[in-house]
Amino acid sequence: MSARLPAAERRPQLLDVALEVFSRTGFHETSMNDIAEAAGVTKPVLYQHFPSKRALFLELLREMGGRLREDVGKATAGAAGPRQQVEAGFEAYFRWVTENRGGFQVLFAGDTRRDREFLAEVLKVETDIADAIAELIVVDGLSPERRRLLAYGIVGISEVTSRHWLADDLDLGPTELAAQVAELAWAGLRGLRPA
Amino acid sequence: MSARLPAAERRPQLLDVALEVFSRTGFHETSMNDIAEAAGVTKPVLYQHFPSKRALFLELLREMGGRLREDVGKATAGAAGPRQQVEAGFEAYFRWVTENRGGFQVLFAGDTRRDREFLAEVLKVETDIADAIAELIVVDGLSPERRRLLAYGIVGISEVTSRHWLADDLDLGPTELAAQVAELAWAGLRGLRPA
DNA sequence: CCCCTTTGTTACCGTCTGGTAACCATGTGT
DNA sequence: ACACATGGTTACCAGACGGTAACAAAGGGG
Numbered sequence: 022m023s024a025r026l027p028a029a030e031r032r033p034q035l036l037d038v039a040l041e042v043f044s045r046t047g048f049h050e051t052s053m054n055d056i057a058e059a060a061g062v063t064k065p066v067l068y069q070h071f072p073s074k075r076a077l078f079l080e081l082l083r084e085m086g087g088r089l090r091e092d093v094g095k096a097t098a099g100a101a102g103p104r105q106q107v108e109a110g111f112e113a114y115f116r117w118v119t120e121n122r123g124g125f126q127v128l129f130a131g132d133t134r135r136d137r138e139f140l141a142e143v144l145k146v147e148t149d150i151a152d153a154i155a156e157l158i159v160v161d162g163l164s165p166e167r168r169r170l171l172a173y174g175i176v177g178i179s180e181v182t183s184r185h186w187l188a189d190d191l192d193l194g195p196t197e198l199a200a201q202v203a204e205l206a207w208a209g210l211r212g213l214r215p216a
Numbered sequence: 217m218s219a220r221l222p223a224a225e226r227r228p229q230l231l232d233v234a235l236e237v238f239s240r241t242g243f244h245e246t247s248m249n250d251i252a253e254a255a256g257v258t259k260p261v262l263y264q265h266f267p268s269k270r271a272l273f274l275e276l277l278r279e280m281g282g283r284l285r286e287d288v289g290k291a292t293a294g295a296a297g298p299r300q301q302v303e304a305g306f307e308a309y310f311r312w313v314t315e316n317r318g319g320f321q322v323l324f325a326g327d328t329r330r331d332r333e334f335l336a337e338v339l340k341v342e343t344d345i346a347d348a349i350a351e352l353i354v355v356d357g358l359s360p361e362r363r364r365l366l367a368y369g370i371v372g373i374s375e376v377t378s379r380h381w382l383a384d385d386l387d388l389g390p391t392e393l394a395a396q397v398a399e400l401a402w403a404g405l406r407g408l409r410p411a
Numbered sequence: 412c413c414c415c416t417t418t419g420t421t422a423c424c425g426t427c428t429g430g431t432a433a434c435c436a437t438g439t440g441t
Numbered sequence: 442a443c444a445c446a447t448g449g450t451t452a453c454c455a456g457a458c459g460g461t462a463a464c465a466a467a468g469g470g471g
Contacts, residue, residue, distance in 0.1 A: 025418060025467070047330035049244035052458060063420055065461075074459065130329040135242035147376075166386060170393075171400050173380040174373040181342075181372025182365055191361060198365075205366050208407025209400040220437070220448055247428060258450055260431075269429065 032070045035060055040081050044123035048078055048132045048139075075138070082133070082142040085124035090149050092117045103157045107207050110153070111179060112199035118183045119195055125187070129180055151176050162216030171213075175206050227265045230255055235276050239318035243273055243327045243334075270333070277328070277337040280319035285344050287312045298352045302402050305348070306374060307394035313378045314390055320382070324375055346371050357411030366408075370401050 026034065038060040043051050053074055057064045071077040096113030100106040118125045128146065133139045154172035155165070163171075182202055186193065193201075221229065233255040238246050248269055252259045266272040291308030295301040313320045323341065328334045349367035350360070358366075377397055381388065388396075 028417080031418085047327060049327065050330060053460085054458080064459090065421095066419060068460070069418080132242060132244065132327040132330070134325040135245060135327070167396060170377055170380060170386065170388075170396065174377045174397060174400055177372035177374070177376025178369040179372070180376060182369045185365060185368040191365065193365075201362060201365065202369060204408060205369055205404040209402075209404030212403025212407050213399060223448080226448080248430085249428080259429090260451095261449060263430070264448080 028070070031062075031066070035062075035067060035070055036077075036081065036084075039077055040085075040123045040127060043078065043081065043131070044126040078127075079138060079142070081124075081127060082139060085121060085128055086142045086146045088121070089114070089117050089124070089128070090146055093150060094153075097153060104207055106157065107154075107210075108199055108203035110150070111203045111206070112196055114150075114179050115183065115186070115195035115198050115202075118187070122187060125183060130184065147173070147176050150179075158210055158213070160213045160215055163213075171210070175210070178202060178206055223265070226257075226261070230257075230262060230265055231272075231276065231279070234272055235280075235318045235322060238273065238276065238326070239321040273322075274333060274337070276319075276322060277334060280316060280323055281337045281341045283316070284309070284312050284319070284323070285341055288345060289348075292348060299402055301352065302349075302405070303394055303398035305345070306398045306401070307391055309345075309374050310378065310381070310390035310393050310397075313382070317382060320378060325379065342368070342371050353405055353408070355408045355410055358408075366405070370405070373397060373401055 035056070039056045042056050042059050046055065053064050053067055056077075057067050060067075067077070071080070092113045093110050096109040097106045100109040127133075128143055131139075133143050151169060151172040154175050155168040158168045158171060179202065182198070185191070186198060191198075230251070234251045237251050237254050241250065248259050248262055251272075252262050255262075262272070266275070287308045288305050291304040292301045295304040322328075323338055326334075328338050346364060346367040349370050350363040353363045353366060374397065377393070380386070381393060386393075
């Protein structure tokens with residue numbers, strides 16, 4: 022059906038299609054056949070480029086997680102003060118989410134949390150961001166663990182608002198969304214009282 | 217191997233075992249055989265009490281989700297003011313999480329978000345709580361949708377901090393945890409500026 | 412024009428899993 | 442002691458899925 026493609030083009034195409042299918046059906050409910058078919062190709066072609074279903078999925082997770090971390094990292098690095106870091110971080114996050122809906126689904130709305138290797142990739146993103154946030158908490162009398170705990174809370178805000186945003190198709194751009202949510206987060210962080 | 221049990225006792229036992237196994241392995245990676253074996257029984261016994269794997273899983277979701285909603289609802293209903301509602305709600309939530317680790321895993325760390333029916337049960341919990349929180353936001357100039365958006369943010373805080381709490385085995389009781397997190401959330405909500 | 416590499420297909424295997432049919436065991440009321 | 446409802450087991454089926462071996466077709470360089 023589809024034209025022949027050199028490996029250097031076939032591989033990324035397969036990754037692309039796989040992301041789309043996985044993001045709709047999830048890891049377990051997606052068969053290698055489904056992916057191959059969606060790519061207009063047969064199963065063995067898939068196995069010419071990826072050694073196993075897990076490996077294919079993992080590669081997607083790594084690529085998506087890496088890009089997200091990168092985007093958020095760059096955005097916060099280029100911000101003037103802590104308040105701006107929070108807002109820029111959220112904006113980069115939400116922008117990434119709209120531009121990579123599939124990636125978001127695969128990373129945070131999938132079966133990711135049941136598998137050690139899959140989970141590791143998700144945690145890389147979460148802890149990375151949480152660590153950055155933890156450094157913005159300047160209140161006295163808070164142990165590092167508690168700082169990190171609250172930082173994970175902020176990460177939770179972005180995850181769940183993103184899901185709600187996508188699912189209910191809210192009429193908001195990433196920038197507006199970020200402004201709104203950053204205000205909540207920043208007010209929360211700033212309003213902490215010393216122990 | 218195990219003694220014979222009347223149906224009225226076998227059924228709850230099976231539910232109990234199923235929750236434990238599902239919470240460790242997840243829906244897809246758990247076979248009916250695994251559950252039967254863990255209960256000291258064979259597969260057909262399971263099918264005498266539950267029509268299908270899905271039905272069994274759904275019953276667990278409903279039971280767990282119902283209990284969580286109930287606990288949080290009761291706690292917030294008995295609180296004096298909004299600030300106390302937030303804290304009492306979080307405490308009930310975290311208390312439920314420690315006392316129902318399996319339930320938490322099954323509801324929020326599973327393959328739940330890929331299946332319409334499963335997802336519906338999770339959303340029942342999330343929207344229920346989010347709606348309650350949305351009513352506590354009193355800032356002028358915020359549309360109901362934005363209020364709900366922020367409310368989902370607060371829900372996100374509890375979900376992700378819970379995961380971090382369980383995974384890293386933090387040395388904190390539910391009450392302390394709630395106090396800490398409620399402060400973050402409340403400060404965030406109170407600190408919102410009018411548009 | 413032919414060979415050889417690259418790309419793709421057909422056909423298959425072994426295994427696992429949800430689900431069921433048919434059969435045994437146990438104990439209680441009469 | 443016996444019948445009968447209840448609880449439990451063995452053995453199996455059909456389908457799906459990950460993965461592979463063996464083979465076909467395309468196409469470019471000598």
